[in-house]
Amino acid sequence: MNSAHQKLWFLLPAIVAVLAPSPAAAQETDQGYPATGPISGYMDFHFNKADGENGVLDFHRFVLILNHGFSPRLRFVGELELEHAFVEGLEEGGELELEQAYIDFLLSRAMNVRAGMLLMPVGIINERHEPPVFNGVERPFVDTVIVPSTWFDVGAGVHGELGAGWRYRAYVVAPLNALEFTAEEGIRGGRQKGSEANVRNVAYTARVEYRGIRALTLGASMWAGEGSFVAPRLDTGVTVGEFDARFRRNRLELRWQFAQVEIADAVRLNDVLSRTSGVSPNIARTLRGFYSEAAYRLWNAGPPRDLVAFARYENFDTQFRMPEGLVPLKQFDRDAWVTGVTYYPDPDIAVKADYVYLRNRSGLFPNRHLVNLGLGWWF
Amino acid sequence: MSARALFAAIVLLLLVSAPGAAPTQGQTPRVVEITAERFEFWPSEITVAEGEAVELRIRSDDTMHGFRIVGAGTNVLVPKRGKGYAVARFTGSRPGRYTFECNRMCGAGHNFMRGVLVVGAAGADAP
Numbered sequence: 197m198n199s200a201h202q203k204l205w206f207l208l209p210a211i212v213a214v215l216a217p218s219p220a221a222a223q224e225t226d227q228g229y230p231a232t233g234p235i236s237g238y239m240d241f242h243f244n245k246a247d248g249e250n251g252v253l254d255f256h257r258f259v260l261i262l263n264h265g266f267s268p269r270l271r272f273v274g275e276l277e278l279e280h281a282f283v284e285g286l287e288e289g290g291e292l293e294l295e296q297a298y299i300d301f302l303l304s305r306a307m308n309v310r311a312g313m314l315l316m317p318v319g320i321i322n323e324r325h326e327p328p329v330f331n332g333v334e335r336p337f338v339d340t341v342i343v344p345s346t347w348f349d350v351g352a353g354v355h356g357e358l359g360a361g362w363r364y365r366a367y368v369v370a371p372l373n374a375l376e377f378t379a380e381e382g383i384r385g386g387r388q389k390g391s392e393a394n395v396r397n398v399a400y401t402a403r404v405e406y407r408g409i410r411a412l413t414l415g416a417s418m419w420a421g422e423g424s425f426v427a428p429r430l431d432t433g434v435t436v437g438e439f440d441a442r443f444r445r446n447r448l449e450l451r452w453q454f455a456q457v458e459i460a461d462a463v464r465l466n467d468v469l470s471r472t473s474g475v476s477p478n479i480a481r482t483l484r485g486f487y488s489e490a491a492y493r494l495w496n497a498g499p500p501r502d503l504v505a506f507a508r509y510e511n512f513d514t515q516f517r518m519p520e521g522l523v524p525l526k527q528f529d530r531d532a533w534v535t536g537v538t539y540y541p542d543p544d545i546a547v548k549a550d551y552v553y554l555r556n557r558s559g560l561f562p563n564r565h566l567v568n569l570g571l572g573w574w575f
Numbered sequence: 576m577s578a579r580a581l582f583a584a585i586v587l588l589l590l591v592s593a594p595g596a597a598p599t600q601g602q603t604p605r606v607v608e609i610t611a612e613r614f615e616f617w618p619s620e621i622t623v624a625e626g627e628a629v630e631l632r633i634r635s636d637d638t639m640h641g642f643r644i645v646g647a648g649t650n651v652l653v654p655k656r657g658k659g660y661a662v663a664r665f666t667g668s669r670p671g672r673y674t675f676e677c678n679r680m681c682g683a684g685h686n687f688m689r690g691v692l693v694v695g696a697a698g699a700d701a702p
């Protein structure tokens with residue numbers, strides 16, 4: 197908390213400087229429209245209420261996106277996010293994060309170079325996370341504890357379109373810090389977030405997408421790297437594999453995603469961590485999650501008459517397969533039903549309400565009922 | 576009908592029906608519907624015959640996007656979902672590959688929003 201505040205004060209002059217209108221941003225297109233606004237972004241405001249607990253009001257995300265074209269082929273994009281007092285997978289406290297800040301060298305359709313702070317191209321949500329583009333107040337659980345969105349780090353790589361509906365991106369990035377893995381949230385705590393990231397090893401990540409058929413997007417992603425920075429050399433290999441599909445036609449939208457994380461040499465990782473902390477962290481060797489979502493536009497007349505109803509089933513287990521000698525904690529073998537509505541008074545404003553029934557396989561921990569309300573907007 | 580008149584009529588007919596003839600003023604361009612959404616255009620590859628005129632109608636499925644054809648002087652704003660569509664006219668006067676892109680910041684993957692107009696049996700990228 198203390199360090200977060202210090203970081204915030206340090207960055208305040210930068211935010212003020214960024215908010216001030218800059219002459220460089222005032223370029224105009226042929227038509228006299230601003231080519232790019234000097235600033236855009238999104239905000240996300242939530243009310244979360246779990247049964248038997250007090251409700252929580254949370255200004256979850258305040259994100260500013262900056263972009264600048266040095267030339268038509270040379271562009272900068274930055275995304276600065278203030279996350280405040282969020283309660284998500286039991287994590288608490290505010291954060292100020294630089295989620296993206298990269299330069300794109302647009303060379304050709306098939307190959308472009310990108311370097312800086314990058315979003316990992318894994319899953320539906322990580323690169324496509326503006327509040328009006330997904331249903332539900334909170335992001336899917338699978339995109340939180342299996343794919344640790346928002347997942348970003350420093351790196352460089354290439355992206356492009358290969359024609360016939362295929363596109364790809366492939367980056368070399370800073371690895372995860374395996375010492376911060378947990379039983380409950382998997383690899384989430386291991387994100388270095390480009391903060392003086394240790395790169396004794398590097399990681400590789402890539403995604404291919406197929407968009408050759410109208411209304412359908414198919415994607416496959418991978419992430420692989422070794423990372424751990426403890427005195428006895430312990431290079432824990434982590435591999436993430438992911439598949440997803442999105443279909444939308446007229447009033448219907450369907451989403452499906454599957455993600456699996458493999459942690460190599462989890463025996464040694466648990467061993468080292470329990471020797472340093474005195475408690476076994478019970479980190480699994482395989483984590484797995486998937487979800488299916490169906491959404492239907494009840495009103496389809498365009499704003500302000502746009503209303504979407506949705507239902508999502510999620511299954512996620514951060515203790516799916518355990519290394520030898522460890523027993524899975526069944527409270528982390530979870531599934532959830534999320535149902536709700538999204539109302540759009542404008543295509544860029546999403547008023548959301550949902551109900552979550554979160555179950556776990558342990559007899560010792562109660563299942564939870566949550567009600568969430570959210571207001572998110574893009575500008 | 577004299578031979579000369581017949582010849583003139585044939586020449587005229589050939590001229591009018593000849594493929595690749597420059598589009599006349601009254602010719603209605605072919606309409607191509609494009610959908611824009613975060614972070615892609617569909618279709619992202621559009622083939623135009625050499626000399627053919629097309630009217631691109633770009634409709635957004637979410638927020639406001641831009642549509643700019645690089646090097647062609649075309650740059651329009653695509654209105655938000657439910658608020659109509661943008662129109663951009665394009666004539667494939669020279670063979671080549673013409674990149675188009677979103678020119679209004681629309682989110683994290685904005686720079687991925689690109690596509691190409693392929694004119695003729697095009698090879699090299701148009702300038």
Ligand SMILES: [Cu+2]
Pocket residue numbers: 612613614639640641677678679680681685688
């Ligand atoms: Cu766009």
